[in-house]
Amino acid sequence: MEKQHCKVGAITPLTEGQQAVRLLEYQYGNFIRKAGEVAQSDANLREFFELKARKIQRLLQSLV
16 A cells, blocks of 8 residues: 555645535535534534634625
């Protein structure tokens, strides 16, 4: 078996145009859904998901 190297924290660049918008919209909805699911059980995790959603929302607004 050969060694495989992976860069920790590596990111995949966004695709061009409309595909990027659709991907960001999906991620935004996913974080909002997750924030709603944990709203009663873990306030810190809810805030984390909401923060991620707000960042994605700002990015979407700059693209559109």
